[in-house]
Amino acid sequence: MPEGDVVYHTAAQLRRALDGRTLTRSDFRVPRYATADLTGRTVLTTLSYGKHLLTRIEGGLTVHTHLRMDGTWRITKPGARIPPGDQVRLILANAEWQAVGVKLGMVDLVKDEREVIGHLGPDLLGPGWDAAEAVRRLRAQPERTIGEALLDQRNLAGIGTIYRAETLFLRGVWPWRKVGEIEDMDSLVSLAQRLLNANKDHVGTITTGDRRPGNQTWVYGRAGRPCRRCGTRISRGEMGAQPQERLILWCENCQPR
Numbered sequence: 001m002p003e004g005d006v007v008y009h010t011a012a013q014l015r016r017a018l019d020g021r022t023l024t025r026s027d028f029r030v031p032r033y034a035t036a037d038l039t040g041r042t043v044l045t046t047l048s049y050g051k052h053l054l055t056r057i058e059g060g061l062t063v064h065t066h067l068r069m070d071g072t073w074r075i076t077k078p079g080a081r082i083p084p085g086d087q088v089r090l091i092l093a094n095a096e097w098q099a100v101g102v103k104l105g106m107v108d109l110v111k112d113e114r115e116v117i118g119h120l121g122p123d124l125l126g127p128g129w130d131a132a133e134a135v136r137r138l139r140a141q142p143e144r145t146i147g148e149a150l151l152d153q154r155n156l157a158g159i160g161t162i163y164r165a166e167t168l169f170l171r172g173v174w175p176w177r178k179v180g181e182i183e184d185m186d187s188l189v190s191l192a193q194r195l196l197n198a199n200k201d202h203v204g205t206i207t208t209g210d211r212r213p214g215n216q217t218w219v220y221g222r223a224g225r226p227c228r229r230c231g232t233r234i235s236r237g238e239m240g241a242q243p244q245e246r247l248i249l250w251c252e253n254c255q256p257r
């Protein structure tokens, strides 16, 4: 699932293709907006907020999209052939570019952005990133496990399973530790923000500082392989209540119970 860094990067791609240009075509392939037509309107800009994308359109409208599990925005020349089998949910095109939203998990057209992002905590990659507010929201539920609390976008927006696993490993925190038992939440949140920020301008996630394939992460994608610090086999499990459980990887030795 794309996390905050990928969504930030996607927003930049959409800005390059759409900003300041007039739409020559809009094609909403979701029942709710099947008749919506933005042709003739200029795209102002696209911003990311956590894992959400906000494409602001002239006339006080915002197209809200979310990549969810495996959505993507593909930028092509207008009229370029769309591969058969692509589940296209939305096309926004101008004279120079065509942005094709494939397998998008959410597509909305709203007047008030608060409808779609108002519930979210501070955006880890946003200009208004507020670490103190994120810590306050996390601490408000001291009985929760830190692993679940970090994925709850109402606490802070942008972390998915990769950054959760990597942050907790680097801080030596067992994923099932209770929020109320974590002494230094400020450092934990600040580290998560730095990891996301370091990856927002390129493709791929590197948390070890080593760009070589296979060396880029500490625990994510490394189940059963030796811990880079202590040699213990990396554990793999799931966290959260069904059917919301999500992947977690950790080192039993470096992240003791």
Ligand SMILES: [Zn+2]
Pocket: 227, 228, 229, 230, 231, 232, 251, 252, 253, 254, 255
């Ligand atoms: Zn270890």
